[in-house]
Amino acid sequence: MALIVVGLSGGVDSSVAAHLLKKQGHEVIGLFMRNWTDESVTLEEECPWIEDSNDALLVAEKLKIPFQVLDLSDQYKKRIVDYMYSEYQVGRTPNPDILCNREIKFDIFLKAALALGADYVATGHYVRKSTSEDGIHHLIAGIDKSKDQSYFLCQLSQEQLSKALFPIGHLLKSKVREMALDLGLVTANKKDSQGLCFIGKVSLPDFLQQKLKPKRGKIIEVQASWQGFESPQWGRQWPLTSDFGKVVGSHNGAYYFTIGQRKGLFVGGKALPLFVIALDVEKNIVYVGQGENHPGLYRPFLKIYNSDIHWVNAEKKMNLGESRDYMFRIRYRQKLFGAKIESLAEGFKIQSNEPMKSVAPGQFASWYDGNELVGSGIIHS
Secondary structure, eight states: EEEEEOOOOOSSSHHHHHHHHHHHTTTEEEEEEOOOOOOTTBBBBHHHHHHHHHHHHHHHHHTTEEEEEEEEHHIIIIIIIIIHHHHHHHHHOOOOHHHIIIIIIIIIIHHHHHHOOOSEEOOOSSEEEEEOOTTTTEEEOOOOOTTOGGGTTTTOOHHHHTTEEEETTTTTTHHHHHHHHHHHTTTTTTOOOSSTTTTBBOOOOHHHTSOOOOOEEEEEEOOOOGGGGGGGGGGGGSSOTTOEEEEEEEEGGGGGGGGOOOTOOOOOSSSSEEEEEEETTTTTEEEEEEEETTTGEEEEEEEEEEEGGEEESGOOOOTTTOOEEEEEEESSTTOOOEEEEESSSSSEEEEEEEESOOTTTEEEEEEETTTTTEEEEEEEO
């Protein structure tokens, strides 16, 4: 049997993961990662880490496993929070959860676990891992399609996967909660965490204002009838001029917004709700359009530079000039869609079967071969 360190988050999923490993006869240690302690930006009654650490301790006591708290707040700020600031500052939309898994849970935390003598680390992710005879580790979507979290692990390496276990990936969420209830775990009926990884629910402008100061700018509405939207190439020239369209309001900083955002514009008197369709952070302009089907929300293709392409399964790597059909997603819980990867000199061009909605630079695209997540990349344009 192996020595396994479980990342006890204070939630039901990692609690049941620890139970299953102990039931299998493994020596299990519970480790709670304290990554964020600043309550000033969390929303009212949303201070997760204190409650979560207490719940993790109670679970460890119930399961009769050793428990420790690991303070990774300095590394978290450097690797995740500073990354968020830098991305928003240039008008890109980061995904801290994906970086948190790559940089914190399966790097710093993993190394700390190995230093304790662990053979593996385990988490409560709804994802599966299989290893073929040639030693390749395959990242497989979780059985529960409504909870599959493979997207969040799309940047893991083979080395990281070799030391990772996902004990609940073969279970439905309902079954996990049922098991926790039967065990009498304090986390059995606890709501799933929401918001930023290890921070919780925050007001994004308040969070960003710690480093990115408010800066007054224009909100410009673009009409859906603008002929530039009819061309699949229009995105290359966007925006045409800084004063294109009609000024309908003002904002406190273009970098506080993301593509597809609806809330927080505070512009009324429109027949349909306004959505953010483009950002110009240099000129501090937010471009909007009326309605969730405004053509400015859609893109026919996206590009990923070579330096931002990551293969989870290196056997699937493509040669220059090769094209291949895969299933894709660009956000968690998004329904997979079909698209073609074309390998060009500068990187990948991904052409979808249907226009992609609310795509933003900085987001991660992940691609699947059947149920296996084989690669991912950061969207450039």
